[in-house]
Amino acid sequence: MRAEQMQALLAQRQQAGLLRQLKVLDAVKGSSLSFQGKLFLNFSGNDYLGLSADPAVVAALQQGASDFGVGSTGSPLISGQQKPHQALCDEICDWLNVEAVLLFSSGFAANQAMLLGLCGEDELLLLDKLSHASMIDAALQLPGGYKRFLHNDVVSLQKLLQSQHEAPAVIATEGVFSMDGDSPDLPTLLKLSQQYQAPLLLDDAHGIGVQGAEGAGSLVQAGLATQDAQCLMANFGKALGGQGGFLATTQLVADYLAQSARHFIYSTALSPAMAVAMTQSIRLCRINAWRRERLAENIQYCQELARQYDLPLLPSHSAIQPLLIGDSNKAMVVSEQLRAQGIWLSAIRPPTVPQQQARLRITLTALHQKADLALLFQSLRALL
Ligand SMILES: Cc1ncc(COP(=O)(O)O)c(C=O)c1O
Structure with missing residues (x-):
């Protein structure tokens, strides 16, 4: 320009x-x-x-930097996934009761990896109208295209699912919307997802840590389980007081994404010091x-x-x-x-x-x- x-x-x-x-x-x-x-x-x-300056989280970051260094020095599949990263993944698996977790340098990258990786070439993405820019940007690149349903409107979503007839679709929305602070009716959304065999992808950036028992997020708050979504994206930059993002999902989906998700494969892994700090932050989040x-x-x-x-x-x-x-x-x-x-x-x-x-x-x-x-x-x- x-x-x-x-x-x-x-x-x-x-x-x-x-x-x-x-x-x-x-x-x-x-x-x-x-x-x-x-x-x-x-x-x-x-x-x-209030976890970002909590003394125990700050001390964990300092100790992590002393023990493992400031930077991960590599992308996850080369040399960037180290013991602190694995400990963080294990903590999240236990917390959210999921099989596998992939870490990303930001929630933005995690969202892009989720949508670009989990919407097949012949699948149409159905996305809430007020979804975050990280999802919209991914949607714009999808070979199968996308349509937006009215904000938190399950009737509008159902109409789109019906109009798709037999063609496969994927549903994506947020647990708590970043600019409005409201939430979708997740139980109904999940029913539609099952009825139409359209996997649910959930961005819970503003729900994780805050919603549900132990802060396990919006699905748990709604009486559901994290595994009810095919994949959950959340980040460390909000309630957990740090930086970075993650996808919580099944082993199969994680294995598949580790082969194909460009934001995972071609990006420097999260700082190991941050991984130690976030493990501590999640522990506090769960018990406090x-x-x-x-x-x-x-x-x-x-x-x-x-x-x-x-x-x-x-x-x-x-x-x-x-x-x-x-x-x-x-x-x-x-x-x-x-x-x-x-x-x-x-x-x-x-x-x-x-x-x-x-x-x-x-x-x-x-x-x-x-x-x-x-x-x-x-x-x-x-x-x-
Ligand atoms: C709803 C939502 N999704 C994704 C992101 C991106 O996360 P991050 O800031 O970790 O890149 C944000 C934060 O800005 C957000 O509000």
Whole structure:
């Protein structure tokens, strides 16, 4: 692309209030962050359980780096899968009750590997309309193509499955949607998946660690089992407080993907230090039910305050509690005004969300105090 074209695009975005800017923060820790020497309450992170700076997780990372090095130094099939990686896979298998796990350097890569690997050439992917960019990008490359069903709408999905007649299909959706915080009716979705023999692929980036007993995810929360999906994608970058992603599945699917998934074969394996840290983080996640309880209390209190101040949140039971603003410029202005008051709450604008659906996406953690939430809602009420 030529320089003039890039400049025109940037100017266009600026004018529409859609220019994204990279802000370099001093540090993000717990429920706060600092920027240019000033402390802010953070309502824009994904550290739902407060594990990213937990002393035991930090110590595990340090010990892992001392024992195994910072980098894996190779792709998994060459030299990158080491004892810490295997220990992490074993921990996840035990946690989610699955046969096999493949690790990836990001959830984005894991999603791409899942969709590109598990949608056959003659299969049509049926994807929720609000699916994450990592799934949409994979869908665009599928030889069998894809169609999108209306968001969390099982009737719309069933119509597509019926219209496919005998042709094979694959269903993909998310356990908790990243921009809306809502969830599909997984039991009904699974029934459709079985009825039409269309395997279910689930992105549970925002459900893992938070939903279900021991934080085993959205399927467990819905009374189902992880094995009910043909493959589950989740990442370490949100509730588990680290970085990277994984696919949890059967031995057969994992063996097949290890032969074919380009994001697995041709990419440097996860850092062994991170693998040690994530094993520790998962252990804490499993036994520290209090983190999920605290988060649930915060979610409930957030909804109470929203009702009290007449600030309608989108319907969500998760740690993601979006406040719809509509206009992108207005969302940006409110976000900046909140910042002036020491509150960090980013505006989410198109194309990340549909046109005229700009929002303030409040994300909560187990580490927020009630007073933090009260302050947020007093400020929002004064500004809106
Ligand atoms: C729903 C969803 N899927 C996948 C990803 C990608 O995961 P990662 O950030 O680990 O690449 C994200 C995170 O941004 C997400 O929100």
